[in-house]
Amino acid sequence: DIVLYKNDMASIIIDTKWKRIGYNSIPNYNQSDIYQMYAYVNAYKDSKRCILLYPNIEDKSYSYIWKVDEEDKYIEIRVVRLDSVKNTLEDLKNIIS
Numbered sequence: 001d002i003v004l005y006k007n008d009m010a011s012i013i014i015d016t017k018w019k020r021i022g023y024n025s026i027p028n029y030n031q032s033d034i035y036q037m038y039a040y041v042n043a044y045k046d047s048k049r050c051i052l053l054y055p056n057i058e059d060k061s062y063s064y065i066w067k068v069d070e071e072d073k074y075i076e077i078r079v080v081r082l083d084s085v086k087n088t089l090e091d092l093k094n095i096i097s
Helices: 029-045 085-095
Strands: 002-006 009-016 049-055 065-066 076-080
Touching: 009 029, 029 049, 029 076, 076 085
Parallel strands: 009 049, 049 076
Antiparallel strands: 002 009, 065 076
C-alpha cells in the first residue's frame, strides 16, 4: 500500500495488486478489494482518492471510478504498464495527476 501526501495530508491511497484485473477483456476484480478501499478512503479523512492499481497484462485500459456516497471521494481501478520503467512512470504520472 502507498499513501501520497500533499501539505502533510493524505491525498491519495494506492493499493497495488499483482494479479490480473481481467481476462480476454472481461474485468474480474474482487468486491472485497472495493470494500477495503472504501474503509481506507473513510479512515483517511483528508484523502479524496483510493486506487486499486493492477498490472496491465492485456494492454487494455481498464478504468473504473466509483463516487463514495455524498462525499467528494472516489474509489478507482487503474492499470499500469510494467514492460519498461519509462512506461510505468508515464502511467503512474497520468493516474496521479
